[in-house]
Amino acid sequence: MKKFIIAPSVLSANYMNLKNDLTQCLENDINWIHYDVMDYDFVPNLTFGSKILQDITSQIKMNIDIHFMVKVKTKNFTDFFVEYIKANPQMMTMHIESMNAKETKLFIDLCKKNNIKASLAVSPQTPIKKIIKYLPIIDNILVMTVEPGFGGQSFIEHAAGKIGLLRKIIDQNNYKTTIEVDGGINSETSKIVKDYGVDIIVAGSYLFGQKDFAQRAKKLAGGN
Numbered sequence: 001m002k003k004f005i006i007a008p009s010v011l012s013a014n015y016m017n018l019k020n021d022l023t024q025c026l027e028n029d030i031n032w033i034h035y036d037v038m039d040y041d042f043v044p045n046l047t048f049g050s051k052i053l054q055d056i057t058s059q060i061k062m063n064i065d066i067h068f069m070v071k072v073k074t075k076n077f078t079d080f081f082v083e084y085i086k087a088n089p090q091m092m093t094m095h096i097e098s099m100n101a102k103e104t105k106l107f108i109d110l111c112k113k114n115n116i117k118a119s120l121a122v123s124p125q126t127p128i129k130k131i132i133k134y135l136p137i138i139d140n141i142l143v144m145t146v147e148p149g150f151g152g153q154s155f156i157e158h159a160a161g162k163i164g165l166l167r168k169i170i171d172q173n174n175y176k177t178t179i180e181v182d183g184g185i186n187s188e189t190s191k192i193v194k195d196y197g198v199d200i201i202v203a204g205s206y207l208f209g210q211k212d213f214a215q216r217a218k219k220l221a222g223g224n
């Protein structure tokens with residue numbers, strides 16, 4: 001049976017209790033976390049920066065998947081990522097909508113140079129034709145099934161259809177790119193994305209703060 005990677009979104013964690021929330025993930029065989037960086041520009045919300053991430057990775061051994069929902073404003077594009085790279089993330093994701101072609105190339109090259117999986121995200125309204133040419137050179141594509149910016153929103157089903165199209169293209173061409181989904185994932189919507197052929201499932205409000213975290217985590221990780 002296919003094994004899905006579950007990456008709980010720290011956006012829905014309790015920050016007064018973060019260590020417990022992350023330990024709960026590890027106790028339930030979850031060794032990835034999804035770290036949402038928002039800038040109140042690309043998205044209408046502001047979250048956390050590199051210091052909190054460095055504190056996390058200095059104490060807890062987990063694979064870090066950073067999802068940048070930002071418009072980079074540093075004079076030198078790659079400078080923005082320096083402090084995040086110090087936290088040793090496994091994967092970094094930037095939105096295709098927030099970069100021009102030159103920045104997209106710089107971002108992918110930066111990831112490769114630092115041995116970090118290079119990932120591009122597409123918002124619900126963005127067609128996959130915008131990203132297809134990058135598939136052979138990136139490690140992961142993140143399909144957003146909510147508008148980026150907030151946890152706890154409802155799953156946008158038509159956006160999930162992109163996963164099926166991407167699965168076909170990736171398999172037909174023997175690309176190694178993984179497909180990740182983020183937004184509105186629960187026990188029902190996870191079945192839809194698994195059927196479409198997803199590899200990595202991000203879930204925030206469905207997991208954190210829930211008494212039956214263990215059962216929910218098991219449901220997400222298992223097959224349909």
Ligand SMILES: O=C(CO)[C@H](O)[C@H](O)COP(=O)(O)O
Nearest residue numbers: 009148149151152184204205
């Ligand atoms: O990137 C995000 C929002 O922009 C979050 O990762 C995502 O929404 C997770 O929250 P939930 O599972 O509650 O929808």
